[in-house]
Amino acid sequence: MQGALGQFPEPIHRLFNLGEERGVLFGMSFGYADDVDANKARTVRAELDDSVSFYE
Numbered sequence: 633m634q635g636a637l638g639q640f641p642e643p644i645h646r647l648f649n650l651g652e653e654r655g656v657l658f659g660m661s662f663g664y665a666d667d668v669d670a671n672k673a674r675t676v677r678a679e680l681d682d683s684v685s686f687y688e
């Protein structure tokens with residue numbers, strides 16, 4: 633996720649030809665990781681039940 637795209641949306645508006653009535657809240661990137669050390673960092677994850685509550 634990239635919240636920064638919501639703060640600096642001009643390139644996204646230009647690339648996708650979005651009208652001014654369209655807002656950018658955030659971006660999500662997809663792709664293949666380069667083989668560099670920065671991409672080898674791994675973070676620990678909390679269990680889903682410890683971080684999310686579902687209500688019906």
Ligand SMILES: Cc1cc2nc3c(=O)[nH]c(=O)nc-3n(C[C@H](O)[C@H](O)[C@H](O)COP(=O)(O)O)c2cc1C
Nearest residue numbers: 633634635636637638639658659660673674675676
């Ligand atoms: C709501 C949200 C907004 C984020 N915005 C940015 C951002 O603008 N720039 C950035 O470098 N990382 C941002 N991050 C962090 C990355 O998406 C990502 O979580 C981080 O690089 C750690 O990677 P991992 O979650 O796969 O461990 C954001 C994460 C969240 C949850």
